[in-house]
Amino acid sequence: MAKVTIVGATGQVGSYVAHAVSQFPHVQEMCLYGRPGNETYLDGLAHDMMDSFAARGTNTRVTFGTTPKDLRGSDIIVLTSGIPRKATQTRLDLALENARIVKGYAEQIGRMAPEAILLVVTNPVDIMTTVALKYSGMMPHRVFGLGTHLDSMRLKACLAEFFNVHVSEVHTRIIGEHGDTMVPMWSATTVGGIQIDNLLGVARLPREEMIQRVKSSGSYIIQAKGATVYGPGDAIATLTRTIVEDENRMLTVSTQIRREVCGHEGICVSVPARITRGGVFPIAVKFSDEEEQMFAKSVQLIRETTDKVCAVLDAESRL
Numbered sequence: 001m002a003k004v005t006i007v008g009a010t011g012q013v014g015s016y017v018a019h020a021v022s023q024f025p026h027v028q029e030m031c032l033y034g035r036p037g038n039e040t041y042l043d044g045l046a047h048d049m050m051d052s053f054a055a056r057g058t059n060t061r062v063t064f065g066t067t068p069k070d071l072r073g074s075d076i077i078v079l080t081s082g083i084p085r086k087a088t089q090t091r092l093d094l095a096l097e098n099a100r101i102v103k104g105y106a107e108q109i110g111r112m113a114p115e116a117i118l119l120v121v122t123n124p125v126d127i128m129t130t131v132a133l134k135y136s137g138m139m140p141h142r143v144f145g146l147g148t149h150l151d152s153m154r155l156k157a158c159l160a161e162f163f164n165v166h167v168s169e170v171h172t173r174i175i176g177e178h179g180d181t182m183v184p185m186w187s188a189t190t191v192g193g194i195q196i197d198n199l200l201g202v203a204r205l206p207r208e209e210m211i212q213r214v215k216s217s218g219s220y221i222i223q224a225k226g227a228t229v230y231g232p233g234d235a236i237a238t239l240t241r242t243i244v245e246d247e248n249r250m251l252t253v254s255t256q257i258r259r260e261v262c263g264h265e266g267i268c269v270s271v272p273a274r275i276t277r278g279g280v281f282p283i284a285v286k287f288s289d290e291e292e293q294m295f296a297k298s299v300q301l302i303r304e305t306t307d308k309v310c311a312v313l314d315a316e317s318r319l
């Protein structure tokens with residue numbers, strides 16, 4: 001049984017995730033965590049969720065908190081606090097402002113719940129995952145980011161539509177940055193268990209167009225309705241369930257890589273990783289030459305931005 005805490009529960013993504021995750025049988029307590037001053041909102045949210053659970057027959061206990069001691073006893077913490085981008089911005093535009101928010105929460109979590117597993121959602125997620133890892137002082141396998149799991153699901157939806165099959169027939173993965181330098185792993189893409197290059201219809205597959213659609217999906221949805229909620233929310237819920245129920249799945253999430261991935265190390269970026277109740281562990285994989293080159297560019301961009309952001313945070317801490 002597990003206590004799951006959603007930091008940023010007053011936000012659009014946080015509140016949806018809290019509701020979605022509470023349905024899983026092993027979630028005993030759902031703690032809605034927010035900033036001091038938001039107690040009334042959080043209490044209202046807790047009551048609204050309890051009504052929903054009564055209607056659905058869910059037995060999860062809902063609590064809320066705004067002070068660090070409320071984080072104690074958490075098995076999984078999902079960090080969604082931060083500014084969302086406007087349709088005209090890139091995720092990288094949010095880096096410094098959100099890094100300050102993530103640093104503050106990471107320090108609290110590192111003090112109050114160092115044994116929890118921390119799932120970072122705040123954008124730009126790869127950079128925020130390194131910030132969370134660094135300032136929480138937690139073990140690398142206990143801190144990971146949503147990364148390209150959402151992008152992989154978006155590509156899966158495009159492929160299912162193109163091949164006119166149920167989504168469960170499609171397996172595909174995207175690695176690298178949750179952003180413009182993301183890398184589709186066509187080498188690991190199958191439909192009905194068949195590698196796509198062996199499918200006769202594949203010649204017509206508009207690969208570049210599909211990847212552009214995945215890359216622009218977030219900004220398209222933000223422009224149309226203000227925020228992406230259900231896509232990320234259910235991607236986060238899947239990852240949380242994978243941990244709580246110890247499903248031992250291999251998914252692409254942002255995790256600190258060591259030299260096992262193309263010789264890069266010391267940065268959080270999405271690669272295939274084993275996700276268990278004990279934590280998240282990157283897997284040594286051989287990529288195609290093209291994937292490896294594209295992945296190197298993605299790592300370089302993330303590293304440059306992460307270094308800049310951490311230098312500012314460190315300078316501010318010394319003031």
Ligand SMILES: NC(=O)c1ccc[n+]([C@@H]2O[C@H](COP(=O)([O-])OP(=O)(O)OC[C@H]3O[C@@H](n4cnc5c(N)ncnc54)[C@H](O)[C@@H]3O)[C@@H](O)[C@H]2O)c1
Pocket residue numbers: 007008009010011012013014034035080081082083084085094098101120121122123125146147150178227228229232
């Ligand atoms: N990684 C992904 O795929 C993904 C998907 C969706 C959203 N996101 C990111 O998640 C974050 C939240 O998105 P949202 O749509 O829920 O936004 P939202 O505006 O609805 O919610 C923001 C949350 O952050 C909190 N917050 C804002 N400023 C804060 C501060 N200075 N200190 C502490 N808390 C603060 C708010 O109280 C609220 O709980 C954004 O950074 C967004 O880009 C990431």
Ligand SMILES: O=C(O)C[C@H](O)C(=O)O
Pocket residue numbers: 084085091123150217218219228231232
């Ligand atoms: O695009 C965004 O800013 C939100 C999120 O990263 C997404 O891809 O839905």
